[in-house]
Amino acid sequence: MNFKKLNIENKKIRDFIPQALTVLALLSVIFYFATNAQINMGNRGISFGFGFLSQEASFDIAFSLIEFDGSYSYGRAFLVGLLNTILVSIIGIFLATILGVIVGVARLSNNYLIAKTAEWYVEIFRNIPLILQIFFWYFAALRALPSPENAINFYDISYLTIKGWYIPKFVWTNFDIFFYSLILAFISIYFLNRYAKKLREEFGKILPTFTLSLGILISIPLLSFLLLGVSLSFNYPELKQLSETSYTYENGVSIIPELIALALALSMYTATFIAENVRAGVMGVGKGQKEAAASIGLNKSQILKLVVMPQALRIIIPPTTNQYLNLTKNSSLAAAIAYPDMVLVFAKTALMQTGRAIEIISITMLTYLSLSISISILMNWYNKKMAIKEK
Amino acid sequence: MIKSIKTWILVGLASLLLVACGQGGGGSGSKKSKTLDNTKKAGFVKCGVSQGLPGFSNADASGNWSGIDVDVCRAVAAAVLGDADKVKYTPLSAAERFTALTSGEIDVLARNTTWTLSRDADIGLTFVGVNFYDGQGFMVRKNSGINSVNDFRDGISACTNTGTTTELNMRDFFNSKNIKYEPIAFEKADEVVQAYDAGRCDTYTTDKSGLAAQRTKLSAPNDHKVLPETISKEPLGPVVRQGDSVWEDIVRWSLNTMIEAEEYGVNSSNASSLKESDNPAIKRLVGAEGELGAAFGLDNDWSLRIIEQVGNYGESYKKHIADTGILPNRGPNELWTKGGILYVPPAR
Numbered sequence: 001m002n003f004k005k006l007n008i009e010n011k012k013i014r015d016f017i018p019q020a021l022t023v024l025a026l027l028s029v030i031f032y033f034a035t036n037a038q039i040n041m042g043n044r045g046i047s048f049g050f051g052f053l054s055q056e057a058s059f060d061i062a063f064s065l066i067e068f069d070g071s072y073s074y075g076r077a078f079l080v081g082l083l084n085t086i087l088v089s090i091i092g093i094f095l096a097t098i099l100g101v102i103v104g105v106a107r108l109s110n111n112y113l114i115a116k117t118a119e120w121y122v123e124i125f126r127n128i129p130l131i132l133q134i135f136f137w138y139f140a141a142l143r144a145l146p147s148p149e150n151a152i153n154f155y156d157i158s159y160l161t162i163k164g165w166y167i168p169k170f171v172w173t174n175f176d177i178f179f180y181s182l183i184l185a186f187i188s189i190y191f192l193n194r195y196a197k198k199l200r201e202e203f204g205k206i207l208p209t210f211t212l213s214l215g216i217l218i219s220i221p222l223l224s225f226l227l228l229g230v231s232l233s234f235n236y237p238e239l240k241q242l243s244e245t246s247y248t249y250e251n252g253v254s255i256i257p258e259l260i261a262l263a264l265a266l267s268m269y270t271a272t273f274i275a276e277n278v279r280a281g282v283m284g285v286g287k288g289q290k291e292a293a294a295s296i297g298l299n300k301s302q303i304l305k306l307v308v309m310p311q312a313l314r315i316i317i318p319p320t321t322n323q324y325l326n327l328t329k330n331s332s333l334a335a336a337i338a339y340p341d342m343v344l345v346f347a348k349t350a351l352m353q354t355g356r357a358i359e360i361i362s363i364t365m366l367t368y369l370s371l372s373i374s375i376s377i378l379m380n381w382y383n384k385k386m387a388i389k390e391k
Numbered sequence: 392m393i394k395s396i397k398t399w400i401l402v403g404l405a406s407l408l409l410v411a412c413g414q415g416g417g418g419s420g421s422k423k424s425k426t427l428d429n430t431k432k433a434g435f436v437k438c439g440v441s442q443g444l445p446g447f448s449n450a451d452a453s454g455n456w457s458g459i460d461v462d463v464c465r466a467v468a469a470a471v472l473g474d475a476d477k478v479k480y481t482p483l484s485a486a487e488r489f490t491a492l493t494s495g496e497i498d499v500l501a502r503n504t505t506w507t508l509s510r511d512a513d514i515g516l517t518f519v520g521v522n523f524y525d526g527q528g529f530m531v532r533k534n535s536g537i538n539s540v541n542d543f544r545d546g547i548s549a550c551t552n553t554g555t556t557t558e559l560n561m562r563d564f565f566n567s568k569n570i571k572y573e574p575i576a577f578e579k580a581d582e583v584v585q586a587y588d589a590g591r592c593d594t595y596t597t598d599k600s601g602l603a604a605q606r607t608k609l610s611a612p613n614d615h616k617v618l619p620e621t622i623s624k625e626p627l628g629p630v631v632r633q634g635d636s637v638w639e640d641i642v643r644w645s646l647n648t649m650i651e652a653e654e655y656g657v658n659s660s661n662a663s664s665l666k667e668s669d670n671p672a673i674k675r676l677v678g679a680e681g682e683l684g685a686a687f688g689l690d691n692d693w694s695l696r697i698i699e700q701v702g703n704y705g706e707s708y709k710k711h712i713a714d715t716g717i718l719p720n721r722g723p724n725e726l727w728t729k730g731g732i733l734y735v736p737p738a739r
Binding site for chain 1: 589
């Protein structure tokens with residue numbers, strides 16, 4: 001009896017020792033490289049530290065979501081770059097998802113022309129290196145755009161030119177009240193949906209939730225305009241002469257062509273992979289499922305919404321998560337076309353101006369790691385929500 | 392099971408031993424030059440150059456590098472290895488250049504790099520001299536009617552290279568003039584040229600020599616002009632890693648030899664015949680007097696080889712910068728005896 005117990009403990013210890021040694025060996029290797037780097041840096045008179053983050057950056061950035069100029073710190077420049085990376089990733093993920101779903105469904109279409117077009121799109125854009133596509137959108141498409149004085153004019157409120165896409169600037173008063181009204185609208189919609197679900201499950205009564213939700217989303221913020229003093233006006237871009245032959249627009253907001261080109265290239269490229277995921281997902285749902293759904297009297301949109309999609313999503317989500325991660329990481333190619341993302345602003349410009357290679361590259365790598373992990377966690381949570389719930 | 396535990400213990404001990412060895416490595420600042428030894432062993436000088444800047448460092452269709460920066464590398468190779476062609480060139484972007492040098496990927500950086508305090512003192516680099524005195528300027532389209540920087544207005548967009556002093560000077564300049572501008576900073580010079588050519592920006596700013604050189608790459612070079620103003624001091628020169636003073640001296644005096652040779656009228660064709668010269672300064676330069684090479688472990692003909700194989704500074708300038716039409720006028724890059732500011736300490 002006693003001997004047996006000892007044997008079990010013995011096994012525990014036996015299992016523990018190799019693991020502990022592995023960790024020790026790993027730490028030793030890291031320690032070795034760190035010490036080596038430290039000695040070499042010491043020999044060359046390079047100091048190590050993060051104090052530079054609070055020093056003045058003294059370079060400007062063309063496009064920033066927060067206020068920035070050269071008098072701000074390197075730390076702030078990092079934040080500008082990070083936000084720009086997040087911005088282009090969100091735009092890219094949004095467009096890639098929409099385009100990917102459309103193309104994926106189109107490939108399954110019975111219409112020969114639509115199916116073939118979708119197939120060719122996937123084959124072409126999936127097989128050309130992304131960096132070339134970025135250059136294509138930036139240099140080929142950019143050259144095709146007109147100069148500001150001959151801009152492509154959208155009803156005198158927005159202008160597309162080689163120097164960027166100029167859109168009206170939103171000028172809010174009492175924006176915070178408007179913001180709270182939006183939050184209120186979303187909370188109301190949440191409770192409405194819960195109530196509708198209860199009605200459906202308990203009494204079999206179906207509420208037109210979509211129409212009602214839309215109504216709430218419009219009416220509550222509208223009320224804030226009418227009753228609570230929120231107002232919105234627009235500053236329209238105006239043509240301004242810089243010299244005898246060159247022009248620009250002022251007063252509006254400029255979406256720089258670098259952002260447009262990068263977002264386009266990233267989403268067109270990633271959409272091909274998402275399209276294939278969508279196709280796989282829809283094809284993965286058994287034919288019998290649709291026939292069974294039809295036989296209990298569901299109409300076509302109900303079949304898609306209630307039977308096919310919930311099952312297809314389970315197949316689609318995990319590989320699509322990978323594509324979202326790829327898109328985010330691929331956005332680091334921005335440096336090639338001067339979009340001021342984290343890599344260009346921080347890992348290149350700031351690194352050059354400060355010379356702090358090890359510090360800056362570590363920060364940049366850790367930031368990409370955290371971004372990727374955040375996306376993974378979010379998508380895993382969504383995946384779990386969509387997974388089959390065993391009852 | 393027992394056996395596998397033993398293996399693990401061995402692995403653990405081995406890695407601990409590795410750490411112990413690692414701390415011993417590194418080496419201290421002795422009189423010997425590790426870089427010189429490594430270069431001799433490898434048989435070539437590892438030199439970092441630009442990704443293509445005509446006149447400074449540019450590769451032709453068959454991959455042969457030429458330019459006044461390239462000639463610094465060639466001079467070092469001639470002095471150290473006896474053959475100016477024994478150079479391995481590594482093209483680097485502005486953003487990569489210093490890391491490549493401090494990490495040991497290259498041993499000399501001759502890449503139109505501006506000498507500044509923070510670069511010299513803070514990041515483990517040492518500038519050894521100046522091989523081109525430059526200043527930052529602006530290029531604009533001729534038909535724009537802009538004739539001076541005073542014609543710039545709010546909203547102007549300016550293209551340049553990222554990670555350069557240019558990017559910082561540009562901000563200082565526009566701030567001092569109180570002009571709002573849009574900075575568009577690319578990693579590679581070729582992309583700056585393409586974007587400016589496409590009309591993405593109204594002006595292209597970099598060192599004036601660079602503007603003159605890059606202008607030749609535009610689709611219609613004659614539609615563009617460089618404005619007369621110079622907004623900064625840009626002393627460009629070769630850089631070495633900090634911590635190897637012998638190597639630093641070799642690169643410094645290879646450059647100085649080229650400039651001093653011009654001062655004394657020694658060039659690639661007359662150098663060997665001047666061994667019989669009456670002027671001791673010239674005799675020292677061609678290795679007929681003194682033991683100057685011994686100071687950094689080289690033979691006495693090191694400087695003669697530089698002059699014979701690479702030429703003096705004037706020859707190099709004429710061949711790469713003047714005759715190519717980039718900057719026919721030497722300006723400040725003339726010898727101090729002829730009204731310029733090229734002045735090097737005496738080789739004695």
